[in-house]
Amino acid sequence: xxxxxxxxxxxxxxxxxxxxxxxxxxxTSNPNLYWYRQAAGRGLQLLFYSVGIGQISSEVxxxxxxxxxxxxxxxxxxxxxxxxDSGFYLCAWSPLRxxxxxxxxxxxxxxxxxxxxx
Amino acid sequence: xxxxxxxxxxxxxxxxxxxVLNCSFTDSAIYNLQWFRQDPGKGLTSLLLxxxxxxxxxxxxLNASLDKSSGRSTLYIAASQPGDSATYLxxxxxxxxTALIFGKGTTLSVSS
Numbered sequence: 656x657x658x659x660x661x662x663x664x665x666x667x668x669x670x671x672x673x674x675x676x677x678x679x680x681x682x683t684s685n686p687n688l689y690w691y692r693q694a695a696g697r698g699l700q701l702l703f704y705s706v707g708i709g710q711i712s713s714e715v716x717x718x719x720x721x722x723x724x725x726x727x728x729x730x731x732x733x734x735x736x737x738x739x740d741s742g743f744y745l746c747a748w749s750p751l752r753x754x755x756x757x758x759x760x761x762x763x764x765x766x767x768x769x770x771x772x773x
Numbered sequence: 774x775x776x777x778x779x780x781x782x783x784x785x786x787x788x789x790x791x792x793v794l795n796c797s798f799t800d801s802a803i804y805n806l807q808w809f810r811q812d813p814g815k816g817l818t819s820l821l822l823x824x825x826x827x828x829x830x831x832x833x834x835l836n837a838s839l840d841k842s843s844g845r846s847t848l849y850i851a852a853s854q855p856g857d858s859a860t861y862l863x864x865x866x867x868x869x870x871t872a873l874i875f876g877k878g879t880t881l882s883v884s885s
Contacts, residue, residue, distance in 0.1 A: 697877075762819065
């Protein structure tokens, strides 16, 4: 069966410090991978998605970046955190779809990382 | 641009009551619609996925319906239990079919 891991579970960082959140998926190959942020009162916001190693698409301009160094590893980073980066960060995966249209299909989420920027 | 709205934002019911959560979307050209459950401080758990060709899906006490033409979906929970207390989110794929667009959720509280 497939599992998705995220770490750390919680993080408190000062403004201006760097960030690295990691997500790994087990039990599947060639997944689509996603980073979402959930801020209070704002719902889930897609930050990045990836359809393969080294292939990253950004949905929202910000001071965050993402990388996919391996097929089942997705990393969210920042060089300098802002107060507005606080939130609950969720990684997700879905089976890769091919063909004329890319269907997201069912999406599976990790346990999340609670980030507080002080 | 696709927008997803969920009403009500919060709902409190006594145990045993049947209830309906609503989800509406502005662009009816969707491939599927997914309902999730989120417990406080936790990730999302997929409950039901309805393909565009389907009108409903059932899993245990949960039944989700989809009416593409009117841009609506409902999640019906039968005989609610305190363990059903959570936030319920609905989501549809974006136009490119690359990721999901979520509603803000309905927070359900079931009292014993």
